[in-house]
Amino acid sequence: MSRAAEVRFERVWKRFGAGNVAVRDVSFTVPAGTLCTLLGPSGCGKTTTLRMIAGLEYPSEGRVLIGGRDVSALPPAERDVSMVFQSYALFPHMTVLENVCYGLTVSRRPKREAMGAGRAALESVGLAGFEARLPSELSGGQQQRVAVARALVLEPSVLLFDEPLSNLDARLRRKMREEIRDLQQRLGVTVVYVTHDQAEALAISDKIIVMNQAVIAQEGTPRELYASPASAFVAGFVGEANRIPARLRRLDDVDAEVSIGEARLVLPHRGLPDGPAELALRPEAIALLGPADPAAMLEGAVSKAAYLGGVIEYTVATPLGEIFVVSSSAGSAPGAGDAVGLSFGRHGAALLPGSREAP
Structure with missing residues (x-):
């Protein structure tokens, strides 16, 4: 060779x-x-x-x-x-x-x-x-x-x-x-x-x-x-990504507090200034919880559920729009019309540079 x-x-x-x-x-x-x-x-x-x-x-x-x-x-x-x-x-x-x-x-x-x-x-x-x-x-x-x-x-x-x-x-x-x-x-x-x-x-x-x-x-x-x-474009083409309107406030030279409705996350600000922004949130980074769970950051209702063997794909209607969630199929699973709570983690969330959509 x-x-x-x-x-x-x-x-x-x-x-x-x-x-x-x-x-x-x-x-x-x-x-x-x-x-x-x-x-x-x-x-x-x-x-x-x-x-x-x-x-x-x-x-x-x-x-x-x-x-x-x-x-x-x-x-x-x-x-x-x-x-x-x-x-x-x-x-x-x-x-x-x-x-x-x-x-x-x-x-x-x-x-x-x-x-x-x-x-x-x-x-x-x-x-x-x-x-x-x-x-x-x-x-x-x-x-x-x-x-x-x-x-x-x-x-x-x-x-x-x-x-x-x-x-x-x-x-x-x-x-x-x-x-x-x-x-x-x-x-x-x-x-x-x-x-x-x-x-x-x-x-x-x-x-x-x-x-x-x-x-x-x-x-x-x-x-x-x-x-x-x-x-x-990259967020949506390299894997699935929910694009969610957010607002950020810089905390230091690296991180910012990111508001998603009433929820708060600390993420790298990636050079974005304070104000409106857009967040890319991976479907597998969203936890599906019961509607009364105190850890829920956002409430919604399941509009679609697709069983794929090892995972279930959900579309959840929320005040911020429809959110796509991928969850393990182990245990009981909500169906269409069921109320749910959503929780977001730092891993799998990223601010999108250049975004200026107001929440």
């Missing part, structure tokens, strides 16, 4: 015709040997960004660097990267081993050497013994692993994934994302991974870059983005 390489964008723009900006003045760094996810809704620019790393698109302005080398104008074959596509793009008439070795054979690598490298790549993804099968004889998850092995056999310094799990069912997606993460950590390769699935991004990433409307909305570790979203 080649040494992992850093990927860096420096003020990159990508335009498609007049007025169609797909990527707007984007700068970021993916450290060598890490897994970075580009996360965002359809049309946000994440796939175009990935394709500019691969050399399938060229920047209109700015620079793309891989391992410190400016590759902005280089074709894909000269970038030392491999890409796993959403469709897997396997040749149906070729065996698994022939598919994996295809890139080596077209580059005129000796057949025996190519076949040996292909078998080693298949073993690395857990498919030793599948060499003679055709793609049609494999499950979706196995086809995905063949596509990964085909990319790995080229020994790239950067491995790119474009929505690789979108064709799989939910249970297999979970298994395959764990396998991709284990493989990346075992080989130490740099991975840039595109998805619109927030759970997928949180589960596998060292770093997440959230994109929206052609720009970076926020970047950081999964924990940083989840605990301290920089905007209402």
